[in-house]
Amino acid sequence: MSAHSHEQAGTHGHPHSHGHGHGHGHGHGHGHGHGHGHGHTHDGIDWAAMVDDLRRDDAMSADANAEIARRLVALIPAGVEATVLDIGAGAGGQSVAFARELLARGGGSLVIVDAVPELLEAAQQAVKVALDGDDRVRVRTVHADAAAADFGAGIPAADLVWASRMVHHLPDQQAGTARLAGLLRPGGWLALAEGGLSMRCLPWELGVGAPGLQDRLLALRDAGFAQMRADITAATPMPYGWNVALSRAGLADATSFSVLIDHPAPPAPAVRESVVAWLGGLSERVGERIGDDDRATLAALLDPAADTFIGAREDIYILGATTVFLGRR
Numbered sequence: 001m002s003a004h005s006h007e008q009a010g011t012h013g014h015p016h017s018h019g020h021g022h023g024h025g026h027g028h029g030h031g032h033g034h035g036h037g038h039g040h041t042h043d044g045i046d047w048a049a050m051v052d053d054l055r056r057d058d059a060m061s062a063d064a065n066a067e068i069a070r071r072l073v074a075l076i077p078a079g080v081e082a083t084v085l086d087i088g089a090g091a092g093g094q095s096v097a098f099a100r101e102l103l104a105r106g107g108g109s110l111v112i113v114d115a116v117p118e119l120l121e122a123a124q125q126a127v128k129v130a131l132d133g134d135d136r137v138r139v140r141t142v143h144a145d146a147a148a149a150d151f152g153a154g155i156p157a158a159d160l161v162w163a164s165r166m167v168h169h170l171p172d173q174q175a176g177t178a179r180l181a182g183l184l185r186p187g188g189w190l191a192l193a194e195g196g197l198s199m200r201c202l203p204w205e206l207g208v209g210a211p212g213l214q215d216r217l218l219a220l221r222d223a224g225f226a227q228m229r230a231d232i233t234a235a236t237p238m239p240y241g242w243n244v245a246l247s248r249a250g251l252a253d254a255t256s257f258s259v260l261i262d263h264p265a266p267p268a269p270a271v272r273e274s275v276v277a278w279l280g281g282l283s284e285r286v287g288e289r290i291g292d293d294d295r296a297t298l299a300a301l302l303d304p305a306a307d308t309f310i311g312a313r314e315d316i317y318i319l320g321a322t323t324v325f326l327g328r329r
Contacts, residue, residue: 045169047118048116048117051119053277054090054091054122055091055093056270056273056274057090057093058090058091058092058093058094058096058126059093059270060261060263060270060271060274060318061093061261062093063261064259064260064322065093065096065097066100067259068094068191068324069094069097069098069100070101071257071324072098072160072162072189072191072324072326073101073102073105073160075160075189076105076189077187078105080159081107082102082105082109082159083108083110083111083157083158083159083160083185084102084108084110084158084159084160084161084162085111085113085155085156085158085160085162086098086111086113086123086162086163087113087146087161087162087163087166088113088114088115088146088163088164088165089113089114089119089123090114090119090122090123090164091122091123091126092112092122092123092124092126093126094162094164095110095112095123095126095127096126096127098110098160098162099127099130099131099137100130102136102137103131103134103136103137106136107136107137107138108137108138109137109138109140109156110127110137110138111139111140111142111155111156111158112124112127112139112141112142113141113142113143113144113146113155114141114144115143115145115146117143120143121141123141124139124141127139142155146163146166146167146176146179147176151179152179152182152183155183157183157184158183158184158185158188159184159185159187159188159189160188161180161181161183161184161188161190161191162193163190163191163192164193164322165193167180167192167194168194168229171232171233171234171235171236172234172236173236173238173245174238174245174248175236177190177192177246177248177249178248178249181250181251181327184329185329187328187329188329189326189327189328189329190246190249190251190327190329191325191326192242192324192325192326193322193323194242194325195241195323195325196258196321196323197258197320197321198218198320199278199318199319199320200214200317200318200319200320201214201278201279201316201317201318201319202214202275202279202310202316206297207308208297208301208308209293209294209296209297209300210294210297213294213297213298216290216294217282217283217286217290217294218282220285220289220290221285223289224285224286224289242256242325243255243256243325243327245325246325246326246327247327249327250329251327251328252328253326253328254325255325255326256323256324256325257323257324257326258322258323258324259321259322260319260320261319261320261321261322263317263319264319265314265317266314266315267313267314267318271316271317271318272311272312272316274318275311275317275318276302276310276311278318279302279310280302283295283298283302
């Protein structure tokens with residue numbers, strides 16, 4: 001599966017992701033996150049259509065991705081020819097950060113795994129551009145579905161396995177965590193980006209519509225995430241946190257850390273574009289569940305020709321947090 005940004009689903013999507021969406025999202029985006037395509041994934045999200053949104057989220061998350069890569073790659077003992085797996089890589093923002101971190105330690109192997117061929121290609125291309133011909137980091141892709149019974153076939157054992165906002169799209173999240181743990185070499189680390197804080201982009205009072213629009217939209221998105229889980233065939237509840245899931249998968253030293261995604265107001269042009277995409281994606285996701293008044297407010301905020309256009313404001317921003325849960329085999 002892929003993920004990204006889904007904020008929280010959105011990309012930074014997931015609710016949890018910054019939401020829950022890959023909106024892949026890992027955050028601003030649309031989805032749930034780093035996710036999956038019709039036919040290849042289990043959540044009904046057409047991930048292949050979201051490449052541009054995922055790339056935009058990657059750009060907004062670049063500093064956070066670099067910090068995550070630095071902290072996780074540092075756990076691999078020096079002198080080890082490191083192998084890193086990025087499972088559900090979305091458009092490749094975290095893969096790029098891992099490639100750069102592997103380069104900094106002299107090289108290694110990066111294996112990009114996704115269920116959506118278009119995302120595999122996007123991630124591989126992003127890494128190729130970042131490495132700029134330096135062959136000390138070997139890169140390969142594997143087309144695979146993390147929910148499949150034979151998942152792991154053809155995937156090498158790794159020192160670090162990374163999955164961003166992907167496991168929460170699987171029918172059985174605990175079994176998925178255990179499958180990922182099974183890809184580790186002894187001493188290797190599994191790291192899951194799950195949870196965190198929802199992406200915030202808007203002032204509480206906008207001068208159009210009732211105050212608190214963002215909170216109402218995020219609540220509807222979270223309700224939609226719950227419905228997405230309920231609609232997955234053979235979905236299995238996981239009524240505990242991700243550190244417990246890692247421990248139940250047989251891993252030791254389960255812990256977590258969080259990184260901020262912080263682009264304060266006044267917004268740079270890329271932040272403006274990202275907030276417009278985030279709000280547009282959120283409005284699509286909450287769809288018919290929103291009230292008439294809020295629907296009218298969204299139309300006013302998303303109309304580029306109106307003086308209420310959200311993208312023209314000086315007080316929009318991006319603030320979110322990604323939490324990484326990790327455990328060692």
